[in-house]
Amino acid sequence: MTDLPRSQHIIASGLVAAVGVAVAYISYTQKPADAFLFPRLISTVFVVLALWTFGKAVLGRTKVGNGLSREAMINILPGFIVALIYVFWAAKALGFYTASTIAFFILLTLYDPAPHSELRTWIKRAIITAGFLVVMYGLFALLLNVFTPKEILF
Amino acid sequence: MEFLTYMGDVFTPINFALLLIGTIGGLILGATPGLSPTMAVALLIPFTFRLEPAQGLILLGAAYTSTVAGGAVSAILLKIPGAPANIATTLDGHTMAQKGQGARALQLSFLASAVGGIFGVMLLIFLTPVLAQWALAFGPSHLFWLAILGVTVIGSLDSSSVVKGLLSGCIGLWLATIGFDDIMGAQRFIFHDAVAGGINVIPALIGLFAIPQVITMFAKGRKRLDAEVIAVKKHPIGAAFREVFGRFRALSIGTITGSIIGLIPGVGGQIAGLVAYDQAKKTSPEREKFGTGHPEGVIAAESANNAMVGPSLVPLLTLSIPGSPTAAVLLGGLLIHGIFPGSDLFDNYPDVAWTFINSMLIGQILMCIFGLYVAGLAARVAQVPNAVMAAVVLGLALFGSYSVQNSMGDVYVMMALGTGMYFLERFGFSAAPLVLGLILGPIAEANFIQGSMIANATSSMGEYFFSGTLNLVLIAIVVASVGYSLWMELRDRRYTTKDDAVLKEESLS
Numbered sequence: 001m002t003d004l005p006r007s008q009h010i011i012a013s014g015l016v017a018a019v020g021v022a023v024a025y026i027s028y029t030q031k032p033a034d035a036f037l038f039p040r041l042i043s044t045v046f047v048v049l050a051l052w053t054f055g056k057a058v059l060g061r062t063k064v065g066n067g068l069s070r071e072a073m074i075n076i077l078p079g080f081i082v083a084l085i086y087v088f089w090a091a092k093a094l095g096f097y098t099a100s101t102i103a104f105f106i107l108l109t110l111y112d113p114a115p116h117s118e119l120r121t122w123i124k125r126a127i128i129t130a131g132f133l134v135v136m137y138g139l140f141a142l143l144l145n146v147f148t149p150k151e152i153l154f
Numbered sequence: 155m156e157f158l159t160y161m162g163d164v165f166t167p168i169n170f171a172l173l174l175i176g177t178i179g180g181l182i183l184g185a186t187p188g189l190s191p192t193m194a195v196a197l198l199i200p201f202t203f204r205l206e207p208a209q210g211l212i213l214l215g216a217a218y219t220s221t222v223a224g225g226a227v228s229a230i231l232l233k234i235p236g237a238p239a240n241i242a243t244t245l246d247g248h249t250m251a252q253k254g255q256g257a258r259a260l261q262l263s264f265l266a267s268a269v270g271g272i273f274g275v276m277l278l279i280f281l282t283p284v285l286a287q288w289a290l291a292f293g294p295s296h297l298f299w300l301a302i303l304g305v306t307v308i309g310s311l312d313s314s315s316v317v318k319g320l321l322s323g324c325i326g327l328w329l330a331t332i333g334f335d336d337i338m339g340a341q342r343f344i345f346h347d348a349v350a351g352g353i354n355v356i357p358a359l360i361g362l363f364a365i366p367q368v369i370t371m372f373a374k375g376r377k378r379l380d381a382e383v384i385a386v387k388k389h390p391i392g393a394a395f396r397e398v399f400g401r402f403r404a405l406s407i408g409t410i411t412g413s414i415i416g417l418i419p420g421v422g423g424q425i426a427g428l429v430a431y432d433q434a435k436k437t438s439p440e441r442e443k444f445g446t447g448h449p450e451g452v453i454a455a456e457s458a459n460n461a462m463v464g465p466s467l468v469p470l471l472t473l474s475i476p477g478s479p480t481a482a483v484l485l486g487g488l489l490i491h492g493i494f495p496g497s498d499l500f501d502n503y504p505d506v507a508w509t510f511i512n513s514m515l516i517g518q519i520l521m522c523i524f525g526l527y528v529a530g531l532a533a534r535v536a537q538v539p540n541a542v543m544a545a546v547v548l549g550l551a552l553f554g555s556y557s558v559q560n561s562m563g564d565v566y567v568m569m570a571l572g573t574g575m576y577f578l579e580r581f582g583f584s585a586a587p588l589v590l591g592l593i594l595g596p597i598a599e600a601n602f603i604q605g606s607m608i609a610n611a612t613s614s615m616g617e618y619f620f621s622g623t624l625n626l627v628l629i630a631i632v633v634a635s636v637g638y639s640l641w642m643e644l645r646d647r648r649y650t651t652k653d654d655a656v657l658k659e660e661s662l663s
Contacts, residue, residue: 012581016321023328026343035340037606038599039331046324049317056317064314065582072373080573081374083548087569091552092562100552104545111541113376128542136549144204146557 008067009057013050021051082106096148097137105129157279159546160508163208164516172209173513176216177520181528182535183217184224184236186543191221191237192480193363197547199356199487200554207491207503211510214487218480219463220271223267223521226456227529230259231538239459242427246444246451253447257387260529261394262449263456268522269398270409270457274464275515277413278471282511283335285472286497292473294605295619299628301598304475306632307418309587310639320636322583326591327598329353348563355486357555357564358571358592362585363479364551365572370545391526397449404434404450405457412461416477417468430458471495471507474597478644479586482593490558 024043027036056062082103090099105125114121140146156257163169176198183194195214202210225236230247235255243263250259292300305327309319333352344350411430434454435444467484469477474495476482488495491531499507555568575585609618619625 007182009581012577016325016578016583020324023343030340030342032338032340035338035342036336038602039328039342041602042327042331045320046328049321049324052317053321062582064318065580067581068577070398071375073158073649075375076369076372078327079544080369086548087552087565091556091565096553100549104549106539107545107548111372111374111376111538111544113541132546132549134536136553137462140553140557144201144557146553148553148556 006060007064009062009065010054011061012065012067013054013057017047017050017054020046022111055068078110079107079142082110092149095150097133097141100136101129104132156283156504157508157512160505161512163505163509164212164513169209169212169509169513172205172213173216173517173520174524176213177220178516178524180217180220181224181227181521181525182349182531184221185227185529186236186535186538189236189543189547190363190367191218191220191225191239192483193367193547194221195480195483195487196363197550197554199359199483199490199556202487203490203557207488207493208509210491211484211486211506211512214484215510215514216520218484219271219310219460219514219517220521220525222311222459222463223271223456223525224265226263226267226452227260227525230263230452231256231529239427240455242431242455242459243452244501245431245455246446246448247455249445249447249585250449250452254387255389255390255398258394258397258449261389261391261526262398264450264522264525264529265398266405266408266453266457267460268518269405270412270459270461271463271518271521272515274413274416274461274509275518276464277417278464278467278514279511281465281468282471282507283500284499285468289473290497292624294601294608295622296624296628297474298598298601298605298619298623299632300473300475301594301601303628303632304469304585304594305590305598306481307635308590309584310636314584315582316636316643318582319584319587322578322585323587323591325428325583326588326593327595328591329358329588330592330595331599336600341418346566348566350563353567353571353592354558354564355593356490357568359483359486359589360411360551360555361568361570361572362575362589363483364547365569366553366576366579366585368544368548369573371540371547374540377540384578398453401405401450401453403437404454407434407437408454409461410458411454412458413465416462416465418477426462427455427459430454444550459506460518471499471511472497475591476590479589482586482589485593578632603628 018134020043023039024047027039027043029035053062068099088105090103093099106123108128109116112121112125116122116126140148164173180191184187184191186519195218198214198217202213205213221235222239225240226247227236229235229240229243230251233244233248235241235244237462237547247259247263250256305323306320309321309323310316328343330353332349334340335342408430411433412426415426415429431444431451431454434450435441438444438450440448440450446512466477469475470481470485474485476485485495488499493499493503493506551568551572552565555564556562558564575583575588578588580586605618606615609615612618620629
């Protein structure tokens with residue numbers, strides 16, 4: 001048994017089981033039936049294994065998986081929010097290169113262990129960010145000719 | 155000896171330049187903790203779109219080979235394995251470096267890697283065409299069982315929990331069914347516009363391998379890498395050359411063990427390195443020296459983890475069944491060029507197949523030569539802070555997945571799958587079987603439907619899928635691999651790999 005509270009395993013395996021049941025329900029109810037022949041086959045196995053996992057979690061017999069510690073969640077949260085905003089909104093709304101530059105700089109600021117109080121640290125971060133922008137532009141715009149959304153900015 | 159006919163193609167200016175770029179880049183990426191070979195190859199796929207198929211594969215193959223070897227640099231100089239395959243190398247390699255024998259350890263490591271790698275690629279050269287011809291006899295029911303075998307073997311052998319490994323495979327198989335059904339044109343599980351055309355494999359691979367690593371780096375917080383690069387003193391290469399071959403037992407144990415393990419789908423470089431190390435230790439008259447900086451520990455581990463690279467591609471190139479997550483990513487690299495592995499590859503695209511395989515052979519030699527020169531640089535790169543690595547990988551993942559079809563939908567799928575995979579990994583699920591399910595799902599379904607049509611016209615489903623020697627052999631292997639792993643797990647005797655999440659954390663600590 002891992003050190004993790006049983007509730008975390010129950011929630012995680014419960015969610016997986018819920019997805020499995022939903023997949024099986026759709027597979028067995030949607031038409032045309034022939035198009036769902038293979039999904040029916042795999043969703044049956046999916047549900048059996050998911051319920052087995054859920055049952056083990058409920059009984060507290062889960063042996064693998066360390067779950068998420070409170071400290072890890074606190075560490076992840078700011079970067080994860082920046083990443084979500086970057087991917088799901090900023091990249092399209094601001095333009096890939098602008099959004100990438102801003103996101104890169106923010107992530108660097110959030111997770112770089114160098115002290116925030118020193119001017120040198122900020123100059124270093126700005127230089128690294130500029131280098132990142134140059135490399136990404138060189139690789140994707142010049143080398144691969146990828147036409148990325150430019151939208152408001154660049 | 156057909157491979158010799160295409161040997162010259164490796165040395166055209168563009169192909170050779172790509173081989174050099176892949177090798178040197180792979181050595182540096184491999185040394186970077188947290189950048190696994192699979193993730194490095196997945197992030198490189200978008201760069202191959204505009205290349206010829208053979209050129210793209212040369213780049214990916216070189217990166218695959220050299221990231222495995224490059225991981226030894228950080229294992230030896232920083233005591234941080236660049237990839238799980240290099241865990242065994244830290245045991246003696248780092249101690250040698252602490253004793254001032256860093257250069258010797260690196261030289262032994264790269265020379266042993268090259269010997270193991272060349273042997274592995276030779277196996278690939280001689281086994282692949284024979285098996286590819288044999289695969290011609292496979293019908294839809296056999297191909298269906300082979301696809302299921304690919305998912306179940308990796309699900310049961312390459313996961314910390316058999317049930318969760320198989321469940322991961324099922325999730326992958328389900329994800330593969332999203333979109334329009336090929337035969338009836340019916341919509342299946344389209345819950346968002348981003349997945350209307352199905353889940354594109356390349357953004358999915360990038361997301362599944364890169365995003366969990368990015369989030370793991372976030373989880374470390376503002377932590378400085380607690381490792382110092384050990385200075386490397388000069389050591390004559392000739393002496394290292396003589397020493398590698400002088401310690402022939404360790405070299406041959408590593409090479410043969412790695413090659414055999416490479417042929418078994420689902421058993422990766424990590425196990426190859428550890429098993430070879432263990433065997434070399436058990437059979438050595440100097441077994442008490444292992445763990446105290448014994449060169450044979452480095453030789454056995456490094457020859458094994460590179461020897462498994464070539465054979466791990468045999469099931470992919472002959473039967474379309476990727477034997478490892480990295481092989482699955484390489485399959486993605488083949489499919490984007492419309493090339494399907496198997497006999498079709500050797501019959502219709504022999505230039506692509508043989509140029510790729512030959513490049514891996516030459517790549518081993520280049521890796522050995524350049525590995526010794528870029529080791530110092532690679533060790534410095536390995537000290538890049540997590541914050542920079544996380545931001546760079548996130549940026550590459552976004553641009554790379556967008557560039558596949560110039561679609562934001564692919565970017566959303568990449569991020570959603572990657573985030574989901576991070577949380578699944580925290581609870582003991584594994585990315586490898588999920589990826590295999592996603593890639594082999596369409597193969598399994600197409601052959602299942604085709605087989606059921608044949609069965610309806612000729613016999614019954616049961617008779618078609620469950621009779622015949624080959625069907626029964628394949629079913630027996632599926633049942634045996636799952637049953638054996640389950641039995642060993644129930645008895646707590648199973649030799650398992652650690653959770654993906656734990657491995658990722660360890661590579662950054």
